[in-house]
Amino acid sequence: MAMNLLGGSLSLANHHEDALTVMEAELSTLRRYGASERSMLAVQGNLATTYNSLGRVEDASRIEKDVYSAGLKLNGEEHESTLRSANNYADSLVNLERFEEARSVLRKTTSVARRVLGEGDQLTLKMRWVYAMALYKDDSASLDDLREAVTILEDTERTTRRVFGGAHPLTFSIEDELRNARAALGETRSLSLSSVTQT
Numbered sequence: 599m600a601m602n603l604l605g606g607s608l609s610l611a612n613h614h615e616d617a618l619t620v621m622e623a624e625l626s627t628l629r630r631y632g633a634s635e636r637s638m639l640a641v642q643g644n645l646a647t648t649y650n651s652l653g654r655v656e657d658a659s660r661i662e663k664d665v666y667s668a669g670l671k672l673n674g675e676e677h678e679s680t681l682r683s684a685n686n687y688a689d690s691l692v693n694l695e696r697f698e699e700a701r702s703v704l705r706k707t708t709s710v711a712r713r714v715l716g717e718g719d720q721l722t723l724k725m726r727w728v729y730a731m732a733l734y735k736d737d738s739a740s741l742d743d744l745r746e747a748v749t750i751l752e753d754t755e756r757t758t759r760r761v762f763g764g765a766h767p768l769t770f771s772i773e774d775e776l777r778n779a780r781a782a783l784g785e786t787r788s789l790s791l792s793s794v795t796q797t
Contacts (some may be wrong), residue, residue, distance in 0.1 A: 602641070609644070614651045614690065621645045635672055636768075640691040643683065650690070659690035676714045677720065685725045692728060697736040702765050712718055718761040726754045727772055728780040734779045751776040 602624060607615040625641045649658035650715035666683040671682050684707040691700035704725055711722040718720050727750075733739060755776050758769045 609648055609651070614648055618645070618648045618652065621648055626658065635668060639668055639679075639683075644664075646686065646690075648746070650693075655690060655693050657771050659687065661693055662687040662690050662729075666787070673785060675710055676708070678715065681711045681715070682721055683727070685721065685728060688732065689728050692735065695735075697732045701729065711731075718757055718795050720762075722753040723754050723761075723768065723772070726750055727775060730754070732774065734782050734794075739786075741783075741786055744779065744786055747779045748776070748783050751779050 621641060621644055625638065625645060628641060638713050642661050646661040646665065649655070661747040662683065666680070666687045669677070669680040669683045675681075676716065684703055688700040688703040691697070691703065697710075708722070708725045708729055711719065711725050715722050725775050730747040730750040733743045733750075736743070739747075751772060755769070755772045758766065762769055
């Protein structure tokens with residue numbers, strides 16, 4: 599417990615290298631003493647967050663995939679921690695520009711989150727946001743993909759504003775993503791019109 603508190607405190611203070619050392623030691627200790635899988639998954643999740651903070655996105659993604667797979671076996675697909683780890687894994691895939699993999703993970707899990715947690719749940723909203731990013735940030739996105747991303751973000755922004763209010767950080771973040779998705783859609787429409795005009 600002391601190692602966990604120390605690692606968390608170092609992360610909060612932005613001493614990520616030191617936090618990483620403590621968290622790796624904590625995980626090693628838990629494995630050595632045969633701690634529960636649930637305890638180890640929590641530490642692995644923290645470790646992945648620290649890797650992300652250090653820009654080690656590949657390492658974070660590898661751990662997040664393991665946490666998601668293990669959580670699925672341990673808790674089942676409807677458990678909130680499984681859904682959270684699926685979203686974390688998909689988000690890391692978007693950061694690595696592995697968009698199709700991210701969409702594949704979220705296609706399986708977002709409908710479960712909507713059914714189990716509800717449309718207005720913060721995690722459900724975040725999952726829909728990440729799915730929209732996996733659509734519109736992909737260089738091979740079609741006009742239909744971009745339209746779908748904008749539609750998802752418009753709906754998500756409305757729900758977030760209704761549930762959490764306009765001043766909530768999640769509302770601001772989704773509004774910002776919506777602006778980016780609309781810009782990508784506008785740019786692609788312009789290019790399509792320009793290529794039609796030239797032919």
